[in-house]
Amino acid sequence: xxxxxxxxxxxxxxxxxxxxxxPDFGGADVxxxxxxxxxxxxxxxxxxxxxQRNQYSEAIKAVFSQKFSLLYTFYFIWAIISVTYAINPTExxxxxxxxxxxxxxxxxxxxxxxxxxxxxxxxxISILISLVLFYxxxxxxxxxxxxxxxxxxxxxxxxLMGKNGNKNVMAASLLxxxxxxxxxxxxxxxxxxxxxxxxxxxxxxxxxxxxxRSTFVGxxxxxxxxxxxxxxxxxxxxxxxxxxxxxxxxxxxxIAFFSANVVLExxxxxxxxxxxxxxxxxxxxxxxxxxxxxxxxRLWKAGLDYTSKHPFIGxxxxxxxxxxxxxxxxxxxxxxxxxxAHNDFIEAAADLGVxxxxxxxxxxxxxxxxxxxxxxxxxxxxxxxxxTISLMALTCYFVDAFLNFPxxxxxxxxxxxxxxxxxxxxxxSLKTHVEVKNTxxxxxxxxxxxxxxxxxxxxxxxxxxxxxxxxxxxxxMGEIDTDPKMALEExxxxxxxxxxxxxxxxxxxxxxxxxxxRDKHYDVALKLLKESxxxxxxxxxxxxxxxxxYADKKxxxxxxxxxxxxxxxxxxxxxxxxNAIFAAAKKRDTLEINKIFxxxxxxRTGGLAYAQYILGxxxxxxxxxxxxxxxxxxxxxxxxxxxxxxxxxxxxLLGNAAAxxxxxxxxxxxxxxxxxxxxxxxxxxxxxxxxxxxxxTHFENIGICYYSNKNxxxxxxxxxxxxxxxxxxxxxxxxxxxxxAIALGKKDQACSALNEAKKRAYPDVDTFIKxxxx
Numbered sequence: 021x022x023x024x025x026x027x028x029x030x031x032x033x034x035x036x037x038x039x040x041x042x043p044d045f046g047g048a049d050v051x052x053x054x055x056x057x058x059x060x061x062x063x064x065x066x067x068x069x070x071x072q073r074n075q076y077s078e079a080i081k082a083v084f085s086q087k088f089s090l091l092y093t094f095y096f097i098w099a100i101i102s103v104t105y106a107i108n109p110t111e112x113x114x115x116x117x118x119x120x121x122x123x124x125x126x127x128x129x130x131x132x133x134x135x136x137x138x139x140x141x142x143x144x145i146s147i148l149i150s151l152v153l154f155y156x157x158x159x160x161x162x163x164x165x166x167x168x169x170x171x172x173x174x175x176x177x178x179x180l181m182g183k184n185g186n187k188n189v190m191a192a193s194l195l196x197x198x199x200x201x202x203x204x205x206x207x208x209x210x211x212x213x214x215x216x217x218x219x220x221x222x223x224x225x226x227x228x229x230x231x232x233r234s235t236f237v238g239x240x241x242x243x244x245x246x247x248x249x250x251x252x253x254x255x256x257x258x259x260x261x262x263x264x265x266x267x268x269x270x271x272x273x274x275i276a277f278f279s280a281n282v283v284l285e286x287x288x289x290x291x292x293x294x295x296x297x298x299x300x301x302x303x304x305x306x307x308x309x310x311x312x313x314x315x316x317x318r319l320w321k322a323g324l325d326y327t328s329k330h331p332f333i334g335x336x337x338x339x340x341x342x343x344x345x346x347x348x349x350x351x352x353x354x355x356x357x358x359x360x361a362h363n364d365f366i367e368a369a370a371d372l373g374v375x376x377x378x379x380x381x382x383x384x385x386x387x388x389x390x391x392x393x394x395x396x397x398x399x400x401x402x403x404x405x406x407x408t409i410s411l412m413a414l415t416c417y418f419v420d421a422f423l424n425f426p427x428x429x430x431x432x433x434x435x436x437x438x439x440x441x442x443x444x445x446x447x448x449s450l451k452t453h454v455e456v457k458n459t460x461x462x463x464x465x466x467x468x469x470x471x472x473x474x475x476x477x478x479x480x481x482x483x484x485x486x487x488x489x490x491x492x493x494x495x496x497m498g499e500i501d502t503d504p505k506m507a508l509e510e511x512x513x514x515x516x517x518x519x520x521x522x523x524x525x526x527x528x529x530x531x532x533x534x535x536x537x538r539d540k541h542y543d544v545a546l547k548l549l550k551e552s553x554x555x556x557x558x559x560x561x562x563x564x565x566x567x568x569x570y571a572d573k574k575x576x577x578x579x580x581x582x583x584x585x586x587x588x589x590x591x592x593x594x595x596x597x598x599n600a601i602f603a604a605a606k607k608r609d610t611l612e613i614n615k616i617f618x619x620x621x622x623x624r625t626g627g628l629a630y631a632q633y634i635l636g637x638x639x640x641x642x643x644x645x646x647x648x649x650x651x652x653x654x655x656x657x658x659x660x661x662x663x664x665x666x667x668x669x670x671x672x673l674l675g676n677a678a679a680x681x682x683x684x685x686x687x688x689x690x691x692x693x694x695x696x697x698x699x700x701x702x703x704x705x706x707x708x709x710x711x712x713x714x715x716x717t718h719f720e721n722i723g724i725c726y727y728s729n730k731n732x733x734x735x736x737x738x739x740x741x742x743x744x745x746x747x748x749x750x751x752x753x754x755x756x757x758x759x760x761a762i763a764l765g766k767k768d769q770a771c772s773a774l775n776e777a778k779k780r781a782y783p784d785v786d787t788f789i790k791x792x793x794x
Contacts, residue, residue, distance in 0.1 A: 026141045028068075029132055033145050033438060035061050036125060037152055040183050040193060040431035047490035048497060048523050050183050054430040055118050056487045059479040062124040066472045069131060077465035079134030083127060084464060088386045088444055095379040096123050099337040102372055106336020107343060108555055110520045115338025117482035118433075120475045126437035127468075133445040138406055142442065143207050146200040146409075149435075153197035154219045156182060160190065160226035173287045177231050177297045184431055191232035192420040193431040194223055195239060196439075199412035202246070205268045206405070217272050224276030229284065231297045236304055238419035242412040243270065249395070249408045288791070316362045316423065322347035323366035327374065334373045341525055343370060345558035349590045350623065355559060357525045360425035367425070387414055387443055394446060403446040410443035485518040493522055496531050508535045520555045527552035530562050537569050545569055560586040560596070567599045579603045587616065592623045601636040608640050627662020630655035631669040638672055648673060657747045660717030664690050685711070689721060698729035716745035720753045732760040743776075751780030755788075762792055 042057045044050040069076050083089050099119055106112035133141075160180050167176040177187060184190040201223060205216035227235055246269055254262045277300060284299045297303070326343055327334065335343035341359045348358055361367040369377025387410075394400040394407040417426060417436050426432035492514045499505055512535065515528050522528060529552035536545035546569060549562040563586035570578035580603040587593070587600035597620045604612040617633040634648050634655075641648075652673055655666050663686060689704030702725035709718035723738035739757035742748055754777040761770035771793035778785045 026136070026144065029136065029141050030144050030148065032065055032129065032132060034148055035064075036129075036434050036438065037148065039434055040429075043183060045487075045491075046494065047487060048494040049490055050185060051428065051430060052483070052487040052490035054183075055121060056480070056483040058125070058430050058434070059117070059121040059476060059483050062121055062128060062476045063473070063480060065128040065132075066124065066469065066476060069128065070469050070473075073462075073465050073469065076131050076134070077462050079131045080465040080468045082134055082448055083130045084468065086444065086447060088383065088390070088440070089127070089130065091379060091382055091386060092123065092126065095376065095383070096120070098372055098376050098379060102334065102336045102376070105333050107339045107557070108521065109336065110518060110555070111342070112336040112338050114482060114486055114519045117479040117486075119337070120479040121430075121483070122433040122437055124472060124476055124479075125434060126440055127472075129438055129441035130444065133441055135448050136445065138403065138442075138445050138449070142203065142406055142409075145438075145442070146203040146207075147212075149197050149200040150204050150216060150219045153194060153201055153223045156190070156194055157219070157222040157226040160194075160229060161222065164229050168287060168290075173284070174297050176287075177229070180230055185429055187230050188232050188234070188424060189426070189429045189432065191227055191230040191235045192238075192416070192424065192426060193429075193435065194227050194230075195235045195242075196413050196416040196420075196432070196435045198223060198239070198416070199242060199246075199409045202269050202412075203405070203409045206265060213268070217268065220269070221272040221276050224273045225280050228277055228280035228300045231284075231300070231303050233303055234420055234423040235416075236300075237423070238416045239273070241415050241419060243273075245412050245415060246408065249404075253395075253404060318351065319344070319348075319358060319361050320363055320366055323361040323363065323370045327366070327369040327377065330370075330373060332373045332375070334369065334371045334376065337371050340367045340370050342556055342558060345525075345556075349558075350592065353592045353624065354595065355524070355526075355561065355590065355593055357559070359525070360428065362424055364421040364425055364427050367427075383440075384414065384418055387411070387440065390444060390447070400446065403449075406446065407443060410439050413439040414443065482518050485516040488516050489519060489528070490523070497522060497524070500526075500531075504535050504538055506535065508539050511535045520552065525556050525559060526561050527555040527559075529555070530565055533562075533565050537565065537572070540572075542569055542573060558589070560589045564596060564599065567603070571602075576603070576606050580607050584612075588619075591619045594624070594628055597629070598632055601632045605636040605639040610637065610640055613637060613640070627655055627659040627665040630659070631662075631666045634669040635672060638669075656715065656717065658750070660720060660748075660750065661752065663717055663721075686718070686721075689725070693721075693725060693728070698725045701725045702729070716742045716748045716753075720748075720756075723753065724756060727756055727760050730763070732763045735760050749780055751777040751782030751785070754780065755782050755785060758788070758792075767792065 036058070039054050039058055039061075042050070042054045045053045047053055069080075084093065096119060099116060103109050103112045103116070159182055163180055164176060167179060171179065180187045180190060182190050184193055198220065201216055201220045205213050205220065208216060224239075227239070247266055250265050251262055281300045284297075288299065322344060323340070325347070326340075340361055341357055344358055344361070352358065361370065365377060365381050368380040372379075391407045391411045394403045400407075413435065417432065417439070420426045420432065426436070492511070495506060496504075496511060512532055515532065520528050522531060529548040533545040533548040533552075536542075536548065546566070549565055553562055563582040566582040567579055567586065570576075570582065583596070583599040583603035587596040590596055597616065600616045601613060604610075604616060613633065613636045617629065617636075621629045621633075630651055634652055637645060637648055652666070652670055656663065656670070659666065667687065685704045685708035689701045689708065692698075692701035692704060702722050705718050705721045705725060709715070709722065712718060719738045720742040723735040723742060726732075726735035726738065736757055739753040739760070742753040743757070754773045758770040758773035758777065761767070761773060771789070774785055774789050774793060778789065
């Protein structure tokens with residue numbers, strides 16, 4: 021019976037753990053298929069418990085008598101209640117289906133573990149987890165090696181995601197398995213120990229290749245935990261009993277560290293320039309709460325501010341992606357929604373209020389306190405290592421939850437709940453464990469099983485609906501920035517009821533409305549937009565679609581109302597900006613045009629801002645306002661990288677053949693460049709420079725063409741020519757001159773050019789100075 025029970029545990033663990041090998045099956049996001057798989061496994065395990073209910077009735081009662089399970093149940097119920105006040109109740113239900121799947125992983129596993137001998141199953145489960153770690157590690161390393169021949173380092177690293185959604189989740193899912201590989205090393209004989217050391221080495225090597233800074237923090241903390249606990253509990257032992265366990269953990273990681281560092285250093289050298297990613301030492305030096313793309317501190321501040329204003333009732337479970345928009349609209353471009361607070365504890369508080377946030381944090385506090393209990397109690401000596409390993413895994417998760425959003429991903433949730441189950445398993449074997457009364461076993465078991473089937477059944481239904489939606493979204497979202505091509509019948513009845521938001525929080529009905537509008541079904545489109553206004557009330561994507569509909573209907577008053585409403589609620593959106601300028605021009609309102617331009621230019625100055633502004637003024641005034649010519653000249657000099665965007669405004673304003681010819685050559689050059697025909701592109705730009713020798717951007721573009729064609733000596737001549745123009749203040753020519761000099765081995769010349777680029781505030785130039793100018 022004991023062997024059978026351990027085999028059941030092993031099979032259940034295996035079936036849960038392989039979730040992150042589940043592919044997307046044609047969905048826009050792999051998590052659709054993975055959450056459906058997880059909820060299906062929950063149902064199967066619960067069915068097993070049902071058929072063995074006489075055996076597990078006592079376990080069910082005991083598990084739900086434990087403080088951790090009670091707090092977890094409270095958190096689950098509190099999240100369910102949030103549907104009643106959520107910004108988008110449908111989205112809350114979608115996210116709750118995933119929470120239900122996670123909750124029942126823990127309860128099912130904890131029930132199966134009840135009163136089992138931890139010494140008999142911890143090693144087999146650790147071996148299973150280690151095998152998954154080994155497979156993932158080899159997959160990362162082999163993909164990195166293969167991609168190194170065809171990709172730049174940054175692109176290569178970002179592609180190493182497996183079936184995990186992104187490379188950060190992959191890194192976190194590797195690290196959380198390290199403690200179990202360590203357990204295999206410590207509790208196996210020579211062969212098992214050797215294999216465990218190799219698994220830990222490859223896992224560490226893959227982790228360092230992934231360049232994820234949050235996992236470096238987590239790795240450091242688990243090293244500290246293991247070292248401190250080993251020294252503390254074995255301080256009275258002989259030194260080999262202290263040194264060898266530490267050596268088994270530290271040496272493979274150290275070797276992997278230096279090996280990965282050498283590999284990454286060679287990869288950086290081979291591509292001649294330093295990108296955002298680099299050596300392990302560089303990434304460790306860069307560890308900070310802020311990133312270039314978005315500031316975690318800003319996101320945390322927004323979450324805390326929202327919680328302070330909504331301390332009892334938050335935005336509803338899973339609704340932070342909507343509540344965050346008013347905070348982020350002045351920081352993010354083109355309807356990019358941060359989606360998460362990059363801190364699951366703050367996000368839980370924003371979603372569920374202070375009580376919900378504290379309940380979620382309390383789960384980890386209880387886990388830590390229980391570990392301390394196992395460490396200090398005399399009757400728990402035999403469980404100390406098991407507790408330490410589990411705590412190390414939970415620490416990996418805690419760090420990831422503090423800096424990222426592992427709640428979103430099945431691989432991390434599976435490891436979290438299985439680890440929690442393993443940590444609390446010894447609770448029922450301690451002498452202080454209070455036996456539950458036999459009279460209530462069957463009633464509690466029946467309630468759990470009935471409620472379990474109800475919640476898991478609902479979870480399967482919702483997750484299946486989401487999976488079906490993601491399969492449609494993959495195509496619909498693929499043409500979101502272009503004119504929709506799919507047939508209306510392929511879209512209008514293809515979306516299920518759940519979810520009502522896309523992967524980027526666009527209302528599903530608004531997506532369908534685009535196709536109705538394309539087919540001139542204006543009333544149907546407007547009806548769909550009205551129905552979905554509250555699905556995401558902060559994005560104003562519906563107003564954007566309405567603007568197009570009313571423009572088609574020549575209803576200028578409605579065009580201006582919805583265009584202005586969308587733009588002023590999200591002033592960093594280029595699409596909203598274009599519509600707002602268009603509407604103001606149609607109203608012949610130059611004051612409004614000026615106001616719109618100033619606001620957009622405040623956040624996103626560039627060629628697009630000026631080009632649209634000039635076009636708007638031209639429609640109202642024609643060419644009578646000479647300031648437009650000055651603005652055009654300024655934009656061409658200030659934003660040479662946007663020359664193609666500005667060319668439309670230039671042709672409209674100048675309206676002569678010379679301008680057309682110049683821009684035609686420049687456009688032909690840009691087209692040839694995009695196709696990789698660098699020599700041909702250079703010829704077109706040379707013709708443009710001959711027709712317009714006062715425009716330094718042509719010389720800069722010639723230089724870039726020759727640089728891309730690896731004609732480094734020749735490109736420097738044109739960069740020097742571009743730099744000779746006093747109006748060239750951008751620093752771009754100096755930067756590319758430096759890159760060419762590096763390729764030629766002329767470090768002194770390169771460093772001089774990089775410093776000139778720095779004086780002109782060229783972005784990220786400090787990184788290259790640090791890498792190339794000792």
